[in-house]
Amino acid sequence: MNIRLYQESDAKSVSYLWNQVFPDNPSHNAPRLVITKKLKVQPLFFVAEKDSAIGHEGTALRAIVGTIMAGYDGHRGWLYTVAVTPQHRRQGIGSKLVQHAESALIAMGCPKINLQVRASNAEVVAFYKKLGYFTEERITHGKTSQIACWSVLEYLPLPSKLTDVPV
Ligand SMILES: CC(C)(COP(=O)(O)OP(=O)(O)OC[C@H]1O[C@@H](n2cnc3c(N)ncnc32)[C@H](O)[C@@H]1OP(=O)(O)O)[C@@H](O)C(=O)NCCC(=O)NCCS
Numbered sequence: 001m002n003i004r005l006y007q008e009s010d011a012k013s014v015s016y017l018w019n020q021v022f023p024d025n026p027s028h029n030a031p032r033l034v035i036t037k038k039l040k041v042q043p044l045f046f047v048a049e050k051d052s053a054i055g056h057e058g059t060a061l062r063a064i065v066g067t068i069m070a071g072y073d074g075h076r077g078w079l080y081t082v083a084v085t086p087q088h089r090r091q092g093i094g095s096k097l098v099q100h101a102e103s104a105l106i107a108m109g110c111p112k113i114n115l116q117v118r119a120s121n122a123e124v125v126a127f128y129k130k131l132g133y134f135t136e137e138r139i140t141h142g143k144t145s146q147i148a149c150w151s152v153l154e155y156l157p158l159p160s161k162l163t164d165v166p167v
Contacts, residue, residue, distance in 0.1 A: 077110035
């Protein structure tokens with residue numbers, strides 16, 4: 001298993017993985033939109049890949065089995081989209097992805113790393129606890145900006161004719 005920076009040729013595999021792992025994501029989290037916006041700001045987006053088969057010329061064909069995005073704003077580091085394909089779980093891939101992203105953030109001078117877990121996602125709490133993350137007494141507030149809506153519109157293909165506009 002190898003962890004490396006995301007590259008454009010991974011887009012299809014990563015979209016497939018996220019749609020499988022985060023099926024109820026809102027439209028402003030559409031995979032290709034998230035990836036495009038993330039890479040405009042910081043390249044801290046890693047994928048785990050594994051040999052999946054041997055190709056015609058004897059070279060290994062590799063499959064994306066996990067992802068993690070990290071961000072550092074100069075004050076705190078954040079982890080997002082930690083995901084491993086269901087068939088590759090409990091093999092240490094999620095842990096290695098988190099540790100890889102942590103090393104990248106620490107190398108940038110990041111003093112503390114935060115992450116959010118949906119309250120309904122209790123299982124993942126055990127995963128993060130094993131990696132040294134604990135629930136902190138904080139209340140998370142969020143506000144979705146109008147940019148999110150406009151980004152989704154920008155991302156959608158434009159109708160070819162005015163008559164194609166849904167009413
Ligand atoms: C959370 C997730 C990334 C873990 O990936 P993984 O590769 O299976 O994790 P690891 O194999 O590194 O697990 C390390 C340890 O975490 C704990 N752990 C992992 N998954 C667990 C689960 N479902 N229930 C309880 N403990 C779990 C275990 O202690 C495990 O060690 P063990 O296998 O020796 O018992 C994966 O389950 C996943 O993609 N979940 C869906 C997406 C998601 O919810 N992401 C989090 C967004 S905040």
